[in-house]
Each structure stands twice: as C-alpha cells, then as structure tokens.
Amino acid sequence: MxxxxxxxxxxxxxPVDVRVIATMVECLGVEGTFGNPASSSHLFGQAARNRVEQARRQVADLVNAQPTQIIWTSGATESNNLALKGAAQACQLGKGHIVSSTLEHKAVLDTLAQLQEQGIAVTYLAPDRDGVITAQAVQDSLRPGTFLVSLMLANNELGTLTDIAAIGQIVQEHGALFHVDAAQATGKVSIDLARLAVDLMSFSAHKTYGPKGIGALYVGPRAQPRLRAQIHGGGHEQGWRSGTLATHQIVGMGHAFSLAGQLxxxxxxxxxxxxxxxxxxxxxxxxxxxxxxxxxxxxxxxxxxxxxxxxxxxxxxxxxxxxxxxxxxxxxxxxxxxxxxxxxxxxxxxxxxxxxxxxxxxxxxxxxxxxxxxxxx
CATH class of the missing domain: 3.90.1150.10 (Aspartate Aminotransferase, domain 1)
Structure with a gap:
C-alpha cells in the first residue's frame, strides 16, 4: 500500500477518537456491557441501560438540554426525517407551510420534497451574497399556515453560521416550531438549548469523532405534543423511536460529545x-x-x-x-x-x-x- x-x-x-473506541469496546463481547438496555430485569440489561443513560446525559450536557429531551436515532438523516415528517403528521399532512432554505443538506431537502408531494407547501429561502439565511428573510416568509422552520446551524460546505438565536425568537413568536440541523456544529460552537428558542435539533456522532450509525434528536417542550413517531415497534425512546438500542454506538457518541465539550x-x-x-x-x-x-x-x-x-x-x-x-x-x-x-x-x-x-x-x-x-x- x-x-x-x-x-x-x-x-x-x-475518524473515531481512540478514547471513544476504547469506551465502545467495553460494550462488546461476553465480558463487556453487551446486554439489551431495554431488558432491565437482570444485571446485564441494567448495566447496559446505565451506560445508555450516562451517554444521554453526556449528549445533553454538550448542548445544555435535559437528558429526557434527547432521543437516539441512527444519525442526523433520521433525526431530520423524524423532525420534519413528525411535525408535518401532527399538523395533518396536506395542510400547512414549512420554511427552509436552498442551503440545506439533502437529508432535509429530499424530505421536504417528499412532504411537498403530500401537499405541504415549502418556501426555500435563498442566502444573501455571503451565504447566510438572515432573520429578516425568515420573518418575511412566515404566513398564517407556517408550522415549522428548518435551518442548519453550520453549513456543511461553507462553514457559515446561521443566527439561530434571532431566528428562533421570530419563529416562536409566530407560533411555529423551529428545527435546527446541528450535525456540523457540535464541538465547534457553543450551543445552549436552555436559552435558545429551538424546538428540535439534529445531531450526528460521526461528525464529532464518534462512530457512524448513531445520532440523536433534541425534542424540546413545545415540540413534544406536536411530533409523531416514524418508526414503530416497541415504544422505545418515549414512543418516538422504536428499536433495540445499539449500546456500543450510543456510548461512543456520549463519550465523543463529552470530549467535544472539554476540547x-x-x-x-x-x-x-x-x-x-x-x-x-x-x-x-x-x-x-x-x-x-x-x-x-x-x-x-x-x-x-x-x-x-x-x-x-x-x-x-x-x-x-x-x-x-x-x-x-x-x-x-x-x-x-x-x-x-x-x-x-x-x-x-x-x-x-x-x-x-x-x-x-x-x-x-x-x-x-x-x-x-x-x-x-
């Protein structure tokens, strides 16, 4: 070679940080924490559940959220799908209006295109000459039927940042939900969800020195009654995302996010x-x-x-x-x-x-x- x-x-x-790899290995093999975290009736399941919940706290800590507001997914793509489709279904498909932008990741753009086929109206904001979606552009795009605004925090190609603090206030005053794709932002900028008017935020582990195949969605208090699950089969993750949790990947994401906060x-x-x-x-x-x-x-x-x-x-x-x-x-x-x-x-x-x-x-x-x-x- x-x-x-x-x-x-x-x-x-x-690349996955070697410290994260070591933590993940602890959850594999017969001597590791390999149990099903949904099985709490015996020691193996309880041990896995404890590791999962520790990781949930680590992710929440990085963005100053409550652990119960963090929902595990397979990555930011699934998180974006859950946020957009889940909010649309709660609003009744075929009705309502979403605001997004032409700068978004395909995980958002393709999902919005699918929702448009089902009757949802979507406005795609264009950036200014510096590659920024402005708060004024969002303000001007809102209308009575707008139930969701979806914008990324850090652009994956330009690195430009969106003023989600100002936009969040505008969206909240309108009564809509605000979804932010933060896959490219964790570990790079400070995120304080206790202060920001953000209702849904998508995260990815593999953009932050964690493993592929794991992510999370922050579901804030305003979004909780206005979101519908997309994957069913057991009612895991408070009913929002069913499926056996991948302990080793979750633990890896938690450790990666903890390191991101420290560094x-x-x-x-x-x-x-x-x-x-x-x-x-x-x-x-x-x-x-x-x-x-x-x-x-x-x-x-x-x-x-x-x-x-x-x-x-x-x-x-x-x-x-x-x-x-x-x-x-x-x-x-x-x-x-x-x-x-x-x-x-x-x-x-x-x-x-x-x-x-x-x-x-x-x-x-x-x-x-x-x-x-x-x-x-």
Missing amino acids: GKRPLYFDYAATT RVEEHARILALRTRLLQNLEGLPIRVNGERAEHVPHTLSLTAGRNFSLSDELALSSTSACNSASNEPSHVLLALGLRRTEALRTVRLSLGRFTTEDEVDRAAQLIEQALRAPVP
Missing part, C-alpha cells in the same frame, strides 16, 4: 490558527474563499479557483458535499450562493479537524499551488 493521503475531509466524516475552546483556537496558516500559504494564488465575510466556523474552507486545475491524489478533500458526491453534479449550495456552474466545478472544500497538523497544512498548500501553476488540463 502506498503513502496515505493527507486527510482534509473532516466535514464528510471524522471545544482549545480546538477552535488551534484550528483557527491552522486555517490562517493555510490561507497565508495560498496568498497570491487565483483563489477566493466562499462565505469568508460571514460568521463561520474555522474548520471548513470552500475555495473557488480562477481556472481549471487537477489536484494530486496525495490530498484527500471534497469537490462537493458528501450528499452530492455520487452524482458528480455541482454543489447545490454553491449554485444557491450564486456561483456559475463552471465556477462550482472549480471549487473544493478543505475541512480541518482534531488530528490536522501544521506540516499537513503546509503540504496541502504546496499541492494546491502546484496544481494551480501547472498547465491547464
């Missing part, structure tokens, strides 16, 4: 310094940073080159979001931002993370420079 490429695709998925401030400063170093190394090259003028997390960089180029296989990054990669089509986010198709196809996303080093940043900049100075392919 040849030399491993440099990994700059943390927004697609993060957030330190990691933010370190990754911001790496981002600054990378951009300094790229100065003078025909590149622009998309969404740079907006408030953003430092972890994600969307770079559009002024000419065609071909990058070395030594650099593992994304030319589009993970949800678009199979089609090789231009990113819908970049097109919504106003980029022409040809510009979108000349755009790459570099995302930095916990294990990115200065040497890797320097080498990545060198490879990008070589690609842009090489003859046009």
Whole structure:
C-alpha cells in the first residue's frame, strides 16, 4: 500500500477518537456491557441501560438540554426525517407551510420534497451574497399556515453560521416550531438549548469523532405534543423511536460529545490558527474563499479557483458535499450562493479537524499551488 493521503475531509466524516473506541469496546463481547438496555430485569440489561443513560446525559450536557429531551436515532438523516415528517403528521399532512432554505443538506431537502408531494407547501429561502439565511428573510416568509422552520446551524460546505438565536425568537413568536440541523456544529460552537428558542435539533456522532450509525434528536417542550413517531415497534425512546438500542454506538457518541465539550475552546483556537496558516500559504494564488465575510466556523474552507486545475491524489478533500458526491453534479449550495456552474466545478472544500497538523497544512498548500501553476488540463 502506498503513502496515505493527507486527510482534509473532516466535514464528510471524522475518524473515531481512540478514547471513544476504547469506551465502545467495553460494550462488546461476553465480558463487556453487551446486554439489551431495554431488558432491565437482570444485571446485564441494567448495566447496559446505565451506560445508555450516562451517554444521554453526556449528549445533553454538550448542548445544555435535559437528558429526557434527547432521543437516539441512527444519525442526523433520521433525526431530520423524524423532525420534519413528525411535525408535518401532527399538523395533518396536506395542510400547512414549512420554511427552509436552498442551503440545506439533502437529508432535509429530499424530505421536504417528499412532504411537498403530500401537499405541504415549502418556501426555500435563498442566502444573501455571503451565504447566510438572515432573520429578516425568515420573518418575511412566515404566513398564517407556517408550522415549522428548518435551518442548519453550520453549513456543511461553507462553514457559515446561521443566527439561530434571532431566528428562533421570530419563529416562536409566530407560533411555529423551529428545527435546527446541528450535525456540523457540535464541538465547534457553543450551543445552549436552555436559552435558545429551538424546538428540535439534529445531531450526528460521526461528525464529532464518534462512530457512524448513531445520532440523536433534541425534542424540546413545545415540540413534544406536536411530533409523531416514524418508526414503530416497541415504544422505545418515549414512543418516538422504536428499536433495540445499539449500546456500543450510543456510548461512543456520549463519550465523543463529552470530549467535544472539554476540547471545544482549545480546538477552535488551534484550528483557527491552522486555517490562517493555510490561507497565508495560498496568498497570491487565483483563489477566493466562499462565505469568508460571514460568521463561520474555522474548520471548513470552500475555495473557488480562477481556472481549471487537477489536484494530486496525495490530498484527500471534497469537490462537493458528501450528499452530492455520487452524482458528480455541482454543489447545490454553491449554485444557491450564486456561483456559475463552471465556477462550482472549480471549487473544493478543505475541512480541518482534531488530528490536522501544521506540516499537513503546509503540504496541502504546496499541492494546491502546484496544481494551480501547472498547465491547464
């Protein structure tokens, strides 16, 4: 096997932290906490249940929520489906109006398209020139039948942040529910659900150095009577999501979120310094940073080159979001931002993370420079 490429695709998925792996292994095998957490009548089930509830507290602690408000799912995609479809069913399918945006992840956009087929009206807000959905745009889109607003906190391609505090107040005053996809935000920004007017929030473990296949949905007090389950068969998770709980994955997510809370401030400063170093190394090259003028997390960089180029296989990054990669089509986010198709196809996303080093940043900049100075392919 040849030399491993440099990994700059943390927004697609993060490697599982070795500390998280060790915790997960404790829940596997005959000597581990392998019992069914729904079986509380014997010691094995009780031990598993205790680990599950500890993990629920860890997830809740990161976002300052109550543990009972955290519902386990298979990932942010399922959480988004439960939030959107569950709210629509409670509102009676075929009636009502949802507000979202053209910047959302396909897990939201495809779900909204399915709801539209069933009669729900959807308004897709366009971003401003900096890639931001403004509170004023949300305010202007609300109407008497609006029962839900769904927006992401941190954009998965641009890293831009949505002002969910201001938008939440507007949505709450209107009487609608506010759903936030926070898959790209945990561990990167402070989230305080005790203060924010957010009713539903989706989380993913594998974007935060936890395992794939596990996520969670925050269900706040205003949403609890206005949400309908999508998976039935046993009434688990307070009736909102049936199915045997995957103890090892849940415990992994809990530990990953606990570490994210402990390391957030330190990691933010370190990754911001790496981002600054990378951009300094790229100065003078025909590149622009998309969404740079907006408030953003430092972890994600969307770079559009002024000419065609071909990058070395030594650099593992994304030319589009993970949800678009199979089609090789231009990113819908970049097109919504106003980029022409040809510009979108000349755009790459570099995302930095916990294990990115200065040497890797320097080498990545060198490879990008070589690609842009090489003859046009």
